[in-house]
Amino acid sequence: KQEVTQIPAALSVPEGENLVLNCSFTDSAIYNLQWFRQDPGKGLTSLLLIQSSQREQTSGRLNASLDKSSGRSTLYIAASQPGDSATYLCAVPNEGAQKLVFGQGTRLTINP
């Protein structure tokens, strides 16, 4: 059974810092990995999707990497801004692709 873990559960940093969020998964036979952002009281917004054949994906100040063999992904946020404050979730599809298995999220606070 696939399990996804995110560390840390919460992170608070000053504005302008670069930071890394971690995601690990137990079954390395994944087809892709997706990073989401969730603002309070809102649904999930997809940030990046990395296919299993890819090593990383970039969108603006965000860079996500994937190491299937070690069961890890990282989300790198450059030059953090207060608007980046949110909960960040990673998810992988189960082997049948019928559902996403989520980590518990990292609650990120960027202090002005």
Added chain:
Amino acid sequence: GAGVSQSPRYKVAKRGQDVALRCDPISGHVSLFWYQQALGQGPEFLTYFQNEAQLDKSGLPSDRFFAERPEGSVSTLKIQRTQQEDSAVYLCASSLDLGYQPQHFGDGTRLSIL
């Protein structure tokens, strides 16, 4: 604005009442998913549809939970005889098809059982 739409946004019910939550997926999306998100946790899968067929309901926590998508578009999640542990945010997502297509999420329905 053709995103996934969920209604109501907030629902308060007394324990024992029945509730119905609605999801309007993105037009043309074949697959529809329901997730339950407890406070401070990641979403957990409940059930999914491909068109009108419910292909997986393994995540439904009890037989009090029922979902349908009769015409392959709008879906309703019904919870009968609600209990306090049903309090959560219920998220709906849709995707163009299977084959590991990205899922697009609605804003959810926050259900509180008193």
